[in-house]
């Protein structure tokens with residue numbers, strides 16, 4: 001069901017957390033998570049005409065020697081600052097439903113929309129790792145309820161952001177809005193993404209979100225999932241865009257690329273990887289495909305490795321599958337983004353993919 005000649009939007013799944021994105025001690029860029037580094041990457045992405053920056057929201061790392069994702073920049077404040085030093089690229093914040101009140105997000109989001117010429121977007125996530133919420137004394141609801149609460153959260157945002165003539169009221173198990181108003185309203189409705197994968201998440205995303213941000217085991221899996229999400233959205237007479245987050249690694253030969261993947265796996269932080277895997281097993285209803293090695297290499301993104309030509313072809317396949325955007329991850333974001341501009345981007349342009 002792909003649209004012929006549709007261009008693939010490029011984005012970056014940003015390293016606002018330490019050790020993005022491999023759960024490994026191989027070739028770690030120690031200061032990549034810092035704001036200065038993120039800012040350089042954002043500027044580079046903007047120069048290269050990328051469309052999106054997406055951050056990760058984490059409150060605690062996954063232990064092991066590397067304490068995977070253990071140091072991270074909070075993403076509302078991060079986006080607010082980055083929006084000020086960029087001029088065109090769209091920047092999302094990733095917000096945990098259990099930790100923010102929709103009124104706070106409505107106001108902060110509208111503020112960022114106003115400050116940036118409507119370049120801010122929201123990635124709303126329900127939370128899955130109890131190790132971060134239990135340290136705050138919070139217990140995540142059971143899986144279905146997490147997405148009912150996320151739906152209520154988005155409906156309240158929509159109620160507050162859309163022009164209303166009457167006061168906005170909303171009653172639910174979690175929020176009770178009486179004569180609700182939040183000014184300023186954004187001029188354009190901010191785009192809302194959800195990064196869940198389960199059936200509960202898919203249904204909620206299809207009904208209420210603009211983007212489904214998906215974790216998939218392979219390029220082949222994208223074909224089916226794009227069609228599934230579109231069909232689900234169609235049931236609500238809506239359209240939905242889809243994004244995935246390929247981990248791109250290329251070398252002069254396929255063998256060299258595979259050797260580098262193997263080195264990442266050989267230096268796996270087994271404790272952090274197991275903690276991540278165990279938390280996912282308890283807190284999500286997805287990631288059945290996840291093997292420790294796949295998670296280790298890409299943090300759950302599609303491993304897109306080979307030569308520059310084959311990486312470009314793999315991204316082309318995602319475009320052919322109907323995926324609207326790829327939020328790329330790299331080993332060394334700054335260095336690899338510069339190499340990407342020289343090695344891969346021209347091939348994608350020649351192919352007409354971007």
Ligand SMILES: Cc1cc2nc3c(=O)[nH]c(=O)nc-3n(C[C@H](O)[C@H](O)[C@H](O)COP(=O)(O)O)c2cc1C
Nearest residue numbers: 056057125128195196197198201214215284285286
């Ligand atoms: C691309 C992508 C990005 C995600 N980003 C975050 C994040 O920043 N913080 C977080 O707690 N969960 C994040 N998640 C996890 C999801 O929100 C969700 O909890 C997880 O995929 C389990 O899905 P499920 O609840 O539908 O089973 C992300 C997932 C994906 C696929």
